[in-house]
Amino acid sequence: MKLSVYTAMKNCIRQDYPFLEMIRHHLPLADEVVVNEGHSTDGTFDALQDLDPKVRVFQTTWDRPAGENWWIHFKDAARRHCTGDWCIHLDCDEFIPEWEFPAIRAHLASTSDVLVPTRFINFYANYRVYHASPASVRWVTRKMIVHRNLPEIEFWGDGSNVKLKDQEFTWATSARSFTVHHFGAVRSAARLREGWWSAGRFRRGRSIRLRPPAFVFDLFPHRWDDPDFLPGLAVYDGPLIAAVRNNPGRFVRDGMKMLQRVQERQRGEAVA
Numbered sequence: 335m336k337l338s339v340y341t342a343m344k345n346c347i348r349q350d351y352p353f354l355e356m357i358r359h360h361l362p363l364a365d366e367v368v369v370n371e372g373h374s375t376d377g378t379f380d381a382l383q384d385l386d387p388k389v390r391v392f393q394t395t396w397d398r399p400a401g402e403n404w405w406i407h408f409k410d411a412a413r414r415h416c417t418g419d420w421c422i423h424l425d426c427d428e429f430i431p432e433w434e435f436p437a438i439r440a441h442l443a444s445t446s447d448v449l450v451p452t453r454f455i456n457f458y459a460n461y462r463v464y465h466a467s468p469a470s471v472r473w474v475t476r477k478m479i480v481h482r483n484l485p486e487i488e489f490w491g492d493g494s495n496v497k498l499k500d501q502e503f504t505w506a507t508s509a510r511s512f513t514v515h516h517f518g519a520v521r522s523a524a525r526l527r528e529g530w531w532s533a534g535r536f537r538r539g540r541s542i543r544l545r546p547p548a549f550v551f552d553l554f555p556h557r558w559d560d561p562d563f564l565p566g567l568a569v570y571d572g573p574l575i576a577a578v579r580n581n582p583g584r585f586v587r588d589g590m591k592m593l594q595r596v597q598e599r600q601r602g603e604a605v606a
Contacts, residue, residue: 335443338418338483339364342408343426344372344396347381349529350521352577352584353426354381359577360424361386363435370412372396390415406493416483423479423496427518431575434512441510442480448498449507450480458519458567459558459588461578463596465519467566474516478505515575520585523555524548530556558588559595567596 339360346353357367369391371379382391394411409423420442424430430438430452441450453476456468468475478495481487486499497503519526528551578585 336365336418338366338368338416338421339424340368340412340416340421341424341426342370342412345374345376346378346426348376350525351426355577356426357385359429361388365418368412368415370394370408406489409489418483421481421483429515429575429577431513438512447508448482449478451505451511452477452479452514453511454514454516456516459592460590461585462570462593463567464570465566466568470566520587524551527551527556558592569596
């Protein structure tokens with residue numbers, strides 16, 4: 335059984351994504367890692383060179399067709415380059431814990447499944463704080479990103495999930511699911527706010543046509559103690575993935591202040 339991990343990425347250095355850590359982390363799991371790189375202008379493409387013989391990088395021009403979720407095309411282009419029997423799509427801030435690698439490969443080698451779901455743990459500000467109620471802030475709770483390498487597989491909707499063409503999407507496709515640690519909210523507070531603004535989240539009705547230039551987000555970055563997030567934050571006491579253990583500083587963007595804040599809140603709740 336050959337397994338392909340694939341992804342699409344552009345300007346990950348500027349956006350402060352842990353893209354190199356993500357690729358290296360999954361080398362023990364994958365037989366190949368396929369990367370669709372969108373002609374970055376910040377050195378991302380150069381950083382991807384000569385990472386490992388398993389890593390295959392190709393480039394496409396990321397046009398934005400009007401009236402659709404244009405990023406689906408780049409994910410699907412990466413999928414079409416995969417040569418494995420099974421494929422796993424991961425964004426550049428998503429990590430499957432290494433303790434699940436053997437179980438994933440064993441399940442995929444023996445199952446009759448076509449699609450296998452994943453469940454998400456969403457970290458915030460640092461690797462010890464996560465959001466215990468991600469749906470309340472419109473964060474992903476699960477994805478369908480593990481699939482057989484079939485031509486009838488397609489991304490759909492907002493591009494988070496795959497399904498079989500001409501079939502209704504359903505989560506009830508497998509008795510198994512696997513975990514993904516998501517660090518999309520553990521990066522530069524300025525780039526985080528800029529990205530959320532572009533995606534239309536937390537703009538409270540303000541038009542994307544009035545998007546400020548990048549330096550405005552540098553001057554007014556996301557506040558880690560934003561009340562939109564505070565009620566759902568909790569301390570993560572589970573095992574840390576290898577990428578975090580090997581370089582914990584890469585997965586801290588708030589000086590661990592939010593960990594202290596959440597711990598203080600929990601102590602106050604315990605006393606009350």
